[in-house]
Amino acid sequence: MEKAEAVAVLGQAELLKPTRVRAALAANDRLKLYMSVLQAAYDRASRGDGPILDLSREFAAAGVKAAWLAELPANAYREGKLLHVPELPRLRELLTEDLRAMARPLEGVAEFDARVGHWCAWLEQLSADTLSADDLNALTSGKRGKEDSVHLLVMDLHKAINRLAAELSSENIDGAHVWQIDEADRARVAAFMRGLNQTRALKLDHPGLDTAATRDGPRLLLQNDIGTNDAHVLVIQVEGLRISLTYSDLHRRRFAFFQSMLGEVGASWSEPQALTSAGFNFGATYYVGTATFDCAGDAALLATLEGIGARIVFLIDWNRARKRLEQFVTKADAVAILTEAAQRRIGHMAWLAAGGEKLVFGAMQALGPEYFRIGDRLDTAMGNDKARAFVLDVMGRAATIMRQRQPLALVADDARLLLVRYLQRHDEFDLLAEHAAYCHALAEGLRDSLAHGHERNRKAAREFSERAKDWEYRADQLVMDARSRAEARPRWQALAELVESADDVADALEEAAFLLSLIAANHHQGWRGEVHQTMQLLADAVFGAVQDHVRALEIGRRFGEDSSAEDHEEFVAALWRVLNAERQCDVLLRDVRRALAEHVSDAATLSLSTDFAQALESATDWLLATSYGLRRLAFSRAGVGE
Template sequence: MRKTQAVSSLGEHRLMLPAWVKAALAANDRLKGYLTVFQTASAHAAHPAGEVPDLAREFAAAGLDGAWLHDVAAAARKVDDDLLLPDMPRLVRGLEEDLGTMARPVVETAGDSADAARVKHWLDWLRALPADRLSARHVDALTRGRRGDGDSVHLLVMDLHKQINKLAGELASEVIDGANVWDLQPQDRTRVAAFMRGLNRTAALKFDHPGLDTAATRDGERLLLQNDIGTNDAHVLVLQVADRTITLTYSDLHRIRFEFFQSLLVPFGAKWSQVQSRTDAALNQGAAYSVGTAQFDCADEAALEAALEGIGSRIVFLIDWNRARKRLQAFVGKDEAIAVLAEAARLDIGHRAWLQAGGERLVFAAMQAAGEGAFQIGDRLDEVIGNADAHAFLLAVMQLACDALRRGQPAALVADETRMLLPQHVRQRTSEFDLLAEHAAYCHSLAQAVSDGLAHGAERSGKASRELATRAKAWERRADHLVMQAREKAERQPRWRPVARMMEQSDDVADALEEAAFLISLTAEQHVNGWNDNVRKLLARLAATVLQATQDQVKALAIARTLSATSEAMDNDAFLRATWRVLQAERQCDSLLRDARRVIIGAVRDAPSLMLANDLACVLELTSDRQLAAAYALRDLAFDKAGVRG
């Protein structure tokens, strides 16, 4: 084998690939500019009275003569349904040369004759075009993006770009903080590192979503950085750094997200050109997408690196942004949803964790758990508790989700914490009821956890029962803390004394439920001998009845805080019905306890198992007694508030 053959067998063409890829990426920018001219010229010729968009900054960023190309589009005319363009051979020649430049690294490395044949077909087609006019069929073959309608120059450029990006990643001669880079100058490295410092500071907020891969290289006097953001073809961000000026080119399917990104870059000195709306049948289902260019003029190298770091840190907040905005609009208005996302970005909280943990389902579940007295079907969060509290609550839930996912905690925990969090943000008419509502939320969460645990067999799982007991203890302690707050207020203000007394009675409910959770954890330690389906069903029914009574107490509390001497009879009746259901639940628990004891004595022979099963049943029944006492205390408090005397 001759040496030249040996070098060829090792793929000597790859020695030239870095330069070819660099040239191909630059050619891709110019090709997009040329194709934009054809689209703009065709649109202007169809509607000559309209103004031709000013694309000077975009053309300059691509290294094209913007004035000449603008004149070509402005002078376009329709003649016999053909598009007449001045100096068309020069425009087509630029297309042909740059298409060949862009295709070279792909054709040389793909090893697929289909790629070469496709490129040759379109190069031959360009050479055969008329010298002064294009038919509608020609324009369509140049600019068409819908794959189902056949191939086009535009589709070829898009496909080549994808393959070149893949090559760029493979060709990277080194990695700087996660960025694939090649052919950099010494000063470029600190600039790439600055960008990646910002990107990496917030990149974890995307969690399991793909994206944020970065590539960097030098092209003459410019450092080029490209970030893939996510997975969509039309969502692109490219940075050019020359001297102390940063030029950012950004395209987005969603104009509203484009405007959001513009607002994120305001603190870093972005000066935007006029944002253009473009149409591509292959992107966004043929709907328009937005393209714009921002310039950052930096006073010195420190300011330049700070701007690069700032830009990098904001990109993660674009991922899944539109989906988060739509989900938030179930609870607040459109502008407020964007304000929540902007504040989350400012605080480096992010929204991806919230979406991943359940998104709107977390909030709907919390609203539902608050009881129908607080939220009716169809209520929007901000309409019930106000914009400020809704804004604060949604931000807090996003923070909860971020913290939980970073620690590897389950989404179920985020749901539990969200349900407990909502009462803290509910705006009520009287401050005395704030602590009552928050305490009731803890009682409800405890009852829900105990009921769910028995319904799903927590007594048979050491891990599940331990987690239940741990959560219950934490909630019971938080409930105790609220009682202490009420006592402190009662010492200073007499009007708080009835509230403090009621909270003390309600705290007996929390104590009993925490004890039930503890007994379940003890039972799981190999003390379920003799427990059969009947035992489990009766204990689960007891817990479910206690849960229902807790929900009715929450509903009664929500109604009570709105009662006054002028309340409508409907509100008064709803309050009395809720407290009456607590009484019915207590009587039902008395009966269920007797049934449970008969079944437990008949089924369980092991002494520890018998004792724990009986103790658990008794504690659940005791909980219903204490709920009834708390319900009577609430009646007294509500009647006093409404001016009713017994």
């Protein structure tokens, strides 16, 4: 007589509940595996000779070793609407046996007694080797609000067993309901709960994160229900120094998100196709996967369990947050925002509680049509990078305010102030700074080309000319961006005019790079000595002027916030250096022409060299015009007169 039977005979059936709960949880794992096998059989039979879904990790996690069951998907085939399933009677017996094992701890609960009896009888009357479409639906459908199914029964039993496990726990370790564990398990449960409790507060008052722990032979079992969703379950098995984690989710994108999160603590997931299609409801909405962690020692094992626990909270309401984010950023950016919010340990729940997308739309509306028109998306109005950064800042402020128990209204106020700061501090000057970076690269390249004698190196000069052409093209794209924004928003008009002026600088420098490549093609006679020296001085002066332009932009973008009198003085000084450089280049251009007249007799060299020097000098003319426009724009933002 086995111990469990002896206890039952003695009339102490209550003492059997922990053992039966443990057996029920193991039966739950096997039932999910059986339906995954049926799913794989259906998919393979529908596709024909496609690859067979790899369920090896799922078999290992469920502790099932049955060659016939592993081979079942490969041997199944369709005939019309019927799915022929070899060994169906054996599978039917396993389903019935484990369904009863799952229900055993809940005997006497009328609802479950009736449903289990109904489905066990239904399994008994199944055909010997075929399943109809209705049969498959009755086995695997997980949709609520329609007819009952075996799958729905399994999920409901699982939830009820988790509640029972909490009631049966003989002790509590940092919030985990625990029973029948070994002394060595305590540190492992505590490590998992330490991570879980580090971030638990981020879920606010949302239900979820209930944890149960027990031992099943050589394995420690940890279960976390994550949230209220029937299919959102996490099961961890610890045996020796290996952790095996089985995760189920209705949403593929959230599943992928959790994969990446656990990758940070060394997860090795099962094959990709199993992660995206090995699920219930014929792969439509339910995904199951297994991750393993092989730890180097006890310390690494505890650290991994803590890392897993700390990341679970970010799954709660993740899909709801993603959908709301996608109203004003791209799908990829929405996931990127949620990923970084998790990495920063701020999460998204406080943002949702404070209004979510309403915070963003409210801030946009408060700024008015000068910045945003009706129907504008945040990312198209201010760019993807800034939109992501702004939303993350709002999420961070929401988390801080909620943690400090301050009024939620503060989050909306902060969101509006943050958006004003992003738009005033960035936008126009960001676009100008990006354009100036291309001008800087062009001027620096011309200076360095002369310093290295590239006027005599055809290959090097041609390669630089091609890079210069690409930079000038990218600068042109920024001009087009500014023009399109100016058409929709009057405040961008001054910027568009300023960028157009700056683009003449880029055009002149790119023209100089092209002319240098022609000079290097055997038209550099007489460039040694005085000619090269004066050309180098001219290129150095142009580069210095562009550097001062970039410096003026860096100072000017701070105007209107916390700029000081020293900032204003340094800004004006940089613009005066541009003015002086333009005058210096006028003189240097004459010096170049004088040197060319004295030392160059070849007509082609003389013509190309003169044009080259003229292009360099004209860049400073346009740079000076740009500086005047920059001065007007910066001072208008600072609210001071010119």
